[in-house]
Amino acid sequence: MESLARKSKAICPFMKHQSASALRQMAQSSSLAAKAHGCPVVGPALEARRSYSTPSKPVGAQATDALSPKTVAPDAASPVFLHGSSNETNFDYEAVFEEQVNEKRRDKSYRFFNNINRLAREFPKAHLAKEDDKVTVWCSNDYLGMGKNQEVLDTMNRTMLKYGTGAGGTRNIAGHNRHAIALEAELAALHKKEGALVFSSCFVANDAVLSLLGQKMKDLVIFSDELNHASMIVGIRNSRARKHVFQHNNLEQLESLLAQYPKSTPKLIAFESVYSMCGSVAPIEKICDLADKYGALTFLDEVHAVGMYGPHGAGVAEHLDFEAHLEAGIASPAFKTVSDRVDMITGTLGKSFGTVGGYIAASAKMIDWIRSFAPGFIFTTTLPPALMAGTTASIRIVRQNLMDRINQQKNVRYVKKQFEQLGIPVIPNPSHIVPLLVGNAGQAKQASDILLDQHKIYVQAINFPTVARGEERLRITPSPHHSKDISDALIEAVDDVWTKIGLKRVPDWEREGGLCGVGSPVPRADNLWTDEQLALTNTDLNKNVVDPVINQLATSSGVAL
Template sequence: MEHIARQSMNVCPFVSSMSASALKQLSKNSSLASKAGGCPVMGPALEHVRQYSTPSSPAQAQATEPFVAPKVEIPVSAGSNEVSFDYDGLYQNDLAKKRQDKSYRFFNNINRLAKEFPQAHRELEEDKVTVWCSNDYLGMGKNEQVLNTMKETMTKYGAGAGGTRNIAGHNRHAIRLESEVAALHKKEGALVFSSCFVANDAVLTLLGQKLKDLVIFSDELNHASMIVGIRNSRSRKHIFKHNDLKDLEEKLAMYPKSTPKLIAFESVYSMCGSVAPIEKICDLADKYGALTFLDEVHAVGMYGPHGAGVAEHMDFKSHLASGIASPAHETVMDRVDMITGTLGKSFGTVGGYVAASSNMIDWIRSFAPGFIFTTSLPPAVMAGTSTSIRIVRSNIEDRVNQQLNVRYVKNAMAGLGIPVMPNPSHIVPLLVGNAADAKKASDMLLEKHNIYVQAINFPTVAVGQERLRITPSPHHGQGISDSLVEAVDEVFTTLNLKRVPEWEAQGGHCGVGEPTPVTFENLWTDEYLKLTNNDMNPNILDPVIESLATSTGVTA
């Protein structure tokens, strides 16, 4: 700055002719600006900015007559050459891209018929189709006992909850439902949310906000709800390769055991049907001092002798023998710190939950905005869901029949070379490999064969891994299964879609046609598939379950 001042003293005739004290005096009595107006350089510059004014600082402002601003009509663009942002153009642009890459989604008008499940009708009631992709995995959405409970509760208590629990109050239906959920997973407490998306987001966000320096380790195929929750937590994260214990351990080992950590993963991954090695992940959690967060959304109702999920399934015989009570030894389900699940799939209603220790549940209840500020589920939904959980817990035959139907469909597809992505679960994913063909296949099944199977594309699955996703239920018997297989076979032929030999020729893809095929042992073994409801412990029939203190608030 001094260098510039010295140069100006030499170059500018006005400055060079004035002493420093004279310049200061001009500055004080506001004459400097008028003098500068005569400068060939500063003059034009001052003319350019003359339209703008600078207010006096409050300390120097003088009291004058009140100023009344003249009424001037100012056009929107006055003083600016800019135009408003093209919001609609953004929408059109993004939608055009989705249409171009064939990932634009069309929602089919499918109206499930409670008395005719798995039948549904389209826009016209006489236009009926068979639904093969519903997540109402056990058909509990049409169960008469559940429907009757909901009708009676709605008649007595009304359609809605009236607001959040903090504002509208607590109710017996929430208390009972959370008690049923906790008992199902054999945990000390449970908390019900409006959906499992909300539950996952709320819990993971809270953990990141409250646990300083938390590091989250997330499976690369985790559901969007977990991804959003981890992002909102603002915690440091590491994404480990899907079900890869070696990769997970390498990442865990980067931190001292004292650093707070959390491993987030699912039991059954809904788009490919793979199953997590829960017990081994718990071993790593113990070794490196991490919490475990297990999403059982696509497993509750269908795995374990009582439908508590894959974690229960890992100690199948022990839980079968103990019934609603906990086995005498520590189980895999005991070792998992947090279990989240949904009420909107196998239980046939709507909502989500987290089950954990009583302290953790009370902590989440007290601090999670996603719970505190969300309207409660309607009383009829909560009452109906409690009834559904009780029915599902005691009905192992539904789980068995579902698995038998899944096996039948998978084996029939394999016999025709139709590319079923291999897995040990109830998911039947048929590999197509591009979005356009997946959409064509779905449309043809619907329009020509009256079979509804939704195409799955990006961002639900990666580009190039598009598929049809089939989910047999206990109600998809051999007759309609044969119709499905025949229709899929015809669609693959008509559209010239790749079958297993074509994928083999290309070196394999998504587990189909791989040089070294990966084989899976079904979670439901032949031994388990012989079980009936008579093999269940009688203590699961209409058990008395104590209300949870954490549902209302623990008295200090």
């Protein structure tokens, strides 16, 4: 035995670094066997000789002879699984589910879904469970009310009657059609990119693209803003790439992280334009500067910006070169714009465009690569023809309707100003999001319930994990259709709720040192929309944006060599 042990220590990397006393101790505690099972040489040998049985002595068989398995002689080469009940009790799965849900109830983060049925002909009205019980919706992400647009509805109805309700399968098998081709061409034209690809949602798009980049691009390092959406976080995790999370919009920290790697190392910076729960806006141009300096790709999520920013609704990247895009219209300006500098732009069809789905716009080569390799695209049933046709119509309407964007911003300004005068704590931001800081999960839910039950106003409470604990809020999103009288009713109701519950107002947050920018001596960012831009009308748009002819993209069907 001693001779065998000496030989083992000579050839086994594990044994070589263990003392004899350590080996004896592991043998006595049974941990040596566990180590052996993990060995690439010994493990398979042990597995082949392992006899399979239930963990304890089986009790008497209860099944009939017809259902009972036949007795088979054990065979080392072909292990037999013995059927029968065990003296042990089953794992209590239901108890795990119940306990974890109860924990959410205890910390007040358990979510109740209100029965909200939006009315297309009465937007922003909706009814509750009973059709005569109507409320005003103030938290929808149908930011422009395109979900009720008559031209979109008519287009969808005509297409559905002609082509049916579904696509019939994935794009690869049965779902590729003229509607997908037209929609992707429209999206590429909106962002002035070479190509675009449509997904079932932007969550899927973000996950599919980010995970694919990490899995296919060796040694990729991803740099992610700490407030990025869950879809981006999941995609980065699934990519298995090395990652760094930088503080929200902190360019100094981002640069220090980028500087750790040679320029030749593949890198990607993932961030959003408008962060939906606080309304902050990324410094896109400066992030592009860092990307150029350190050789990184840029991945920009414009989900909460498309439709509402830029002269044509292409998002914040377009808005940063507003005058140049306004003059060029459907064409590209004569210089390299901020939008040109962003490598990948993802967006949603389910918010400002009023339908459902997601997409990515990028170079033709990148789109063809994603189309060819991304499981989230290849193996997902494509969107229904009617939905894609309706979305194409919606994008064309939004592009040429500057006044919807302007009217939304005017309504946002009005609501924010009235809240400020009342001391209602609006988390400061330069965008269309109006987040009211509550700071307590139970009180946020209570405020939402009172608004709905007593004032017939629907504003959903936002709690963990969407926002950090202690930063709970109500999130209000005015649209172009929330008129002054509707806004005044909201402002009066919120003021009443704040008084009734005793919620903190701005002076209270100031005395506590501030939170989320409320009551803090932090300089406020200027609104993205300037007074000059808000003075424009649809007549100031280039006439080439009205019913433009947009050529289909080769990348939608496959690029011929």
